[in-house]
Amino acid sequence: MARMGSTDSDSEFAKYWVEWFMSLEGNEYYCDVDEDYILDRFNLTGLNFEVPHYQKALELITDRLPDKPMSDDLRDQVERSAKHLYGLIHARYIITARGLVKMLDKYKRGDFGxxxxxxxxxxxxxxxGVTDxxxxxxxKLYCCRCExxxxxxxxxxNMIDGAHFGTSFPHMLFQVYPSLKPAPSDQRYVPRIFGFKLHNIAELHRWQDEQREQQKQRLTADKK
Structure with missing residues (x-):
């Protein structure tokens, strides 16, 4: 759990809560957001309208939450808001130059599978994310080879909110590092039965049905 009311220097503000959040099982996709980015209010513009208990959540993330009595219910709400706020900050951070570098390292290690x-x-x-x-x-997970x-x-x-990564991140990464994008795969699996492509067999069957129907019509006409 993050340390409340930390008395450490300013350089230590974001260290404890972020480390705790990053250590949670399932949060391996996230990178740690630089504390300077979090403390710059310009980077958080508009998020106060999207996150309940915004101020308390921000104070919790930066270990500035006052050490005052708080009901268990309110504490749970603030913790949920802090996780969501960090996720929304994360979505903005990973398309910055520094954020792209951190996510690139995780990509090269295969951290995302x-x-x-x-x-x-x-x-x-x-x-x-498929939506912002x-x-x-x-x-979701995007493959730049098959797109x-x-x-x-x-x-x-599967419990992670896609908005915490946004719809632009992978494409921004390859815009900045185009040499990392592999050539699209030109291999496609072709269904076959006894060596014949399925769609060719289907065409053959349709032709046979048409010929059979035409033969029936000719026989009927001859009888008349």
Whole structure:
């Protein structure tokens, strides 16, 4: 748990709560947001309208929450708000130069997993939101090789809000580091039966049905 009412220097403000949050199971997709970024109110513009108990949540994240009695219910609400606030800050931070560097390191290590598609040959994935609206959709994983998105394998990652990563992050990363984007895979799986492509067999069956129907019509006309 974050330390309340810390008396350490300003350089230590964001250290404890962020470290605790990052250590929670399931939060491996997040990177640690620089304390200077969190303490710059310009970076948080508008978030006070999106997060309940915004001020207390911000104080909790930065270990400035006064050590005053608080009901268990209110404390739970503030903790939930702090997690959500950090996630929204995170979505803004990871498209900054410093944030991209941190997420790039995680990408290179394969922290987000690898594409399950066989022909992508284990290409690394990146977290992405399918909407920027909070509490709508869970985070997805984007493969830059097949340009498709997948659900995380782990249930704990399926609980992460996709808005904490946003819809622009992977594409911003490859705009800044274009050399890292692999060439699209030109391999496609083709269903076959006894060596024949399925769609060719279907065309053959349709042609046979048409010929059979025409033969029936000719026989009927001959009888008349």
């Amino acid at each position: 690898r594409c399950p598609r066989v022909y992508c040959q284990g290409n690394q994935l990146l977290p992405v 609206i909070p509490n709508q959709k869970a985070v 498709d998105v997948y659900n995380p394998k782990s249930r704990r990652h």
